[in-house]
Amino acid sequence: MILGCIADDLTGATDLALMLSREGLRVMQSIGLPPADMNLAEIDAVVVGLKSRTIDPADAITLSLAAAQRLQTLGARHLFFKYCSTFDSTDRGNIGPVAEALLAFAGGSATIACPAFIATGRSVYCANLFVNGVPLNESPMKDHPLTPMRDANLVRVLQRQTAKKVAALNIAQVRQGAPALRAAFNAAREVGAAMLIVDAIADEDLRCIGAAFADLPLITGGSGVAMGLPAAYQALGLIARLAPPPARLAAPAGRRIVLAGSCSAATQGQVAHAIAAGMPSYRLEPLKIAAGAQSPETVLTWLNSLPADQTPLVYSTAAPEAVAAVQHSLGREQAGALVETLLAELAKCLPQHSVTRMIVAGGETSGAVVQALGILSLVIGPEIDPGAPWTLGGGMALALKSGNFGSPDFFTKAWSLLQ
Ligand code: ADP
Numbered sequence: 228m229i230l231g232c233i234a235d236d237l238t239g240a241t242d243l244a245l246m247l248s249r250e251g252l253r254v255m256q257s258i259g260l261p262p263a264d265m266n267l268a269e270i271d272a273v274v275v276g277l278k279s280r281t282i283d284p285a286d287a288i289t290l291s292l293a294a295a296q297r298l299q300t301l302g303a304r305h306l307f308f309k310y311c312s313t314f315d316s317t318d319r320g321n322i323g324p325v326a327e328a329l330l331a332f333a334g335g336s337a338t339i340a341c342p343a344f345i346a347t348g349r350s351v352y353c354a355n356l357f358v359n360g361v362p363l364n365e366s367p368m369k370d371h372p373l374t375p376m377r378d379a380n381l382v383r384v385l386q387r388q389t390a391k392k393v394a395a396l397n398i399a400q401v402r403q404g405a406p407a408l409r410a411a412f413n414a415a416r417e418v419g420a421a422m423l424i425v426d427a428i429a430d431e432d433l434r435c436i437g438a439a440f441a442d443l444p445l446i447t448g449g450s451g452v453a454m455g456l457p458a459a460y461q462a463l464g465l466i467a468r469l470a471p472p473p474a475r476l477a478a479p480a481g482r483r484i485v486l487a488g489s490c491s492a493a494t495q496g497q498v499a500h501a502i503a504a505g506m507p508s509y510r511l512e513p514l515k516i517a518a519g520a521q522s523p524e525t526v527l528t529w530l531n532s533l534p535a536d537q538t539p540l541v542y543s544t545a546a547p548e549a550v551a552a553v554q555h556s557l558g559r560e561q562a563g564a565l566v567e568t569l570l571a572e573l574a575k576c577l578p579q580h581s582v583t584r585m586i587v588a589g590g591e592t593s594g595a596v597v598q599a600l601g602i603l604s605l606v607i608g609p610e611i612d613p614g615a616p617w618t619l620g621g622g623m624a625l626a627l628k629s630g631n632f633g634s635p636d637f638f639t640k641a642w643s644l645l646q
Contacts, residue, residue: 229465230272230456231303233294233329235287235310235321236590237597238629239450240276241605242614243309246450247272248607250457251469256605256618258597260297267301271457271466278594280310281373284320288328295332304465305444306333307456311590312344312449312614313363313631314356314381315374316388323388326422326447330391333444337416339396340385341436343427344451346613347632350428354395355379367492367631370547372554372563373591381424391421398426405438412439422447430454438462450614476608476617478624478645481583482535485638487542488570488592489630490550497588498544501638507533511543513553513562516569523573530580540638541573544588567592571599578623586626586641593627611641 230247234240237258244256252271255261261273275294279287295306308329316322322340330338343351348359358366362379369375378384386393400411408425415423427433430451437455440446441463446456460466485501487494502508509529515521530539543566545553553562570587574596577585587593602621610616614632618625626641634640 228267228270228273228302229460230305230307231295231298231301232272232274232307232309233291233298234274234276235280235325236278237276237594238590238627239309239311240274241607241616241618241627242629242632243307243450243453244274244605244607245610245614245616246453247274247457249472249610250454252457252466253470254607256607258603258605260294261301261604263297263300265301273298273301273303274309276594278591279321279325280315280590282321284324287321287325291325292328292332295329305441305446307453308445308447309450310342310447311629312342312347312349312451313358313366313368313376314342314384315371315376316384317374318387320388322447323385327389327391329445330421335444337412337421337423338443338445338447339412339423339425339436339440339452340381340447341425341427341452342381342449343433344449344614345427345430345433349449349451351381351424351426352398352428353426354382354424356381370550372490372550372559385422385424389422392419393422393424394420395424396426398428398432401426401432401435405435408435408439427451434458473609475644475646476619476624478617478619479583479622481581483538483584483642484577484582485538485540485586485588486570486574486592486596487540487544487588488566489589490544490547491630493631493633494544494588495546496635497633497637498540498542500635501540504639506540506638507537508540508542511541511566511569513543513557513565516565517557521569523569523576526573527576527580535581538642541570543570563591567595571595575599583622584624584642584645586628586638588628589630597625597627609644611644612637617641617644
């Protein structure tokens, strides 16, 4: 094994695993801490998916260090800390505190931080993060239910989360090529910078960043920054040949379902598209759940009333104003927890109802669902859209999608990649 990755949420882990697989590594994704005796005979990279994005920073550090320790025991030569391409975090963390702890663990004095992921519209320019061409703080991320992002300047954002010095490497330095970029990094490190926000506005920038930093003990970033790593490992002689990614997934026969617990803009579009396309739908509302009017049982009763060949959609997706109103009356965490718990309890019952093919929209939501299903590892299958593959785990085909990923027809088109 060459690369050990720690992702702060489950769909982020899947996104990174897909990127590494697409670029030629043989990847295994572990949900939570991988077993110490994991069979890694045919594996180049292990991606550990945690649920640490929005927990207390001290707990996020503990979980991340335990994962790093286990990955090192399993033979990882390099570590990668993966967070969201929209830098989802609050001023308390957890990107800064976890990066700091992992850097100390890995034995490096500096690392990079780059969430850019061009294929999904995330670019970094002059250390400012843009989402589909709009500054982060003007994008729909400003209204995220758990991590509202109100500042696009990542030096400022990250500096609020760490006592280490944060600085930046700009696009001109990146465009000078990998050796010059690495020299600029070394120079910044010598004057005390420990975390360098790196600009990237095209895939060629991400590949250059991969080549410049593949030998660092720790890299931090979105999945985009992993794009250049497999080729860089090959150039370094760490891997003999790159493996072709899978084109389709052999999935177990059974019923399909879509569970959407994300309120992100992309998921809102996908829910609207699916309903317009005629997908039968059940809308969850936190106030109804709190009042006992909606429960896993009410959803199952509805599901069982549908013909088995239909693809039902169960969603809590709501517009920012509706989310704000319900958070005002129930509290942010309570509103989210009600939805997550219901979807997780529902998911637990689905195998008994012959469901074997499932799309889940939302990072936290996917984490709750997979935990409820008791799934420990995922095999990465074909790419549905950038950042979102089919996977196989616990006898089910699962597409675990970060809320903001995927085209509007994701819920209707994904099934054609299953055989
Ligand atoms: P994303 O990947 O888009 O960030 P997540 O699943 O990670 O999606 O986060 C969405 C959060 O919002 C979850 O905690 C979810 O339970 C919560 N949530 C979902 N629907 C609603 C709603 N209608 N009102 C309030 N909170 C909601």
